[in-house]
Amino acid sequence: MKIGLFFGSFNPIHIGHLIVANVMATTTDLDQVWFVVSPQNPFKKNSSLLHEFDRLTMVEKAIADNAQFKVTDIEFSMPKPSFTIDTLIRLQEKHPQHEFRLIIGGDNLAQFPNWKNHDKILEYFGLYVYPRPNSVKSDLENHPNVKLVNAPSLDISATFIRDCLKNGKSIHYMVPESVEQYIHWKKFYL
Numbered sequence: 243m244k245i246g247l248f249f250g251s252f253n254p255i256h257i258g259h260l261i262v263a264n265v266m267a268t269t270t271d272l273d274q275v276w277f278v279v280s281p282q283n284p285f286k287k288n289s290s291l292l293h294e295f296d297r298l299t300m301v302e303k304a305i306a307d308n309a310q311f312k313v314t315d316i317e318f319s320m321p322k323p324s325f326t327i328d329t330l331i332r333l334q335e336k337h338p339q340h341e342f343r344l345i346i347g348g349d350n351l352a353q354f355p356n357w358k359n360h361d362k363i364l365e366y367f368g369l370y371v372y373p374r375p376n377s378v379k380s381d382l383e384n385h386p387n388v389k390l391v392n393a394p395s396l397d398i399s400a401t402f403i404r405d406c407l408k409n410g411k412s413i414h415y416m417v418p419e420s421v422e423q424y425i426h427w428k429k430f431y432l
């Protein structure tokens with residue numbers, strides 16, 4: 243199978259992530275999308291980063307009803323911060339029968355040349371990119387192993403959701419209902 247790997251902090255997972263994953267799974271040649279929960283992004287220092295198991299639980303709840311979506315905690319047992327090339331290699335070794343591609347939001351494309359061994363990621367895996375508002379243009383848009391997916395931009399982020407919660411505002415419809423209930427029950431991001 244051809245699998246799209248959607249790496250992220252998912253702090254928390256939101257409808258933007260779910261729409262990206264669904265467009266990838268239903269309008270491209272990808273058979274499944276696997277969410278890879280990263281304990282620690284090498285570029286992000288975030289004091290409101292929830293424990294990785296809480297973020298994993300929210301992803302599990304969010305994708306429970308979709309047979310094309312899976313989640314993996316493979317990075318939890320790997321050195322931190324999480325470098326995507328290391329995880330891609332480990333996943334490919336574990337699942338030699340699958341072909342893996344990397345899914346990213348357009349905001350990450352301009353930064354991508356700063357990722358560890360980004361040229362190897364491009365050569366051996368390739369990118370599927372979903373447009374994101376205010377993304378900086380990148381020469382990589384014309385790279386043969388970069389596929390730009392044509393779909394509506396979604397102006398929603400985990401940062402906005404955390405700010406809403408901090409300010410006592412509703413996050414209804416911004417995350418699946420099961421995730422919203424879990425966030426309120428655990429009193430996350432207050």
Ligand SMILES: Nc1ncnc2c1ncn2[C@@H]1O[C@H](COP(=O)(O)OP(=O)(O)OP(=O)(O)O)[C@@H](O)[C@H]1O
Nearest residue numbers: 249250251252258346347350374396398399400401
């Ligand atoms: N609204 C969106 N549209 C397109 N891509 C998105 C969107 N939200 C997140 N992504 C992509 O999902 C991946 C994981 O993102 P992440 O978990 O950091 O979410 P985020 O909303 O960007 O978080 P934060 O606001 O905390 O930075 C990244 O590749 C990011 O570009």
Ligand SMILES: O=C(O)c1ccc[n+]([C@@H]2O[C@H](COP(=O)([O-])O)[C@@H](O)[C@H]2O)c1
Nearest residue numbers: 249250251280283324325326327357358
């Ligand atoms: O491998 C790298 O050098 C690298 C640099 C920046 C980000 N990443 C990964 O990109 C994914 C998206 O990050 P985030 O925090 O925007 O969700 C996440 O899994 C990070 O670990 C990876």
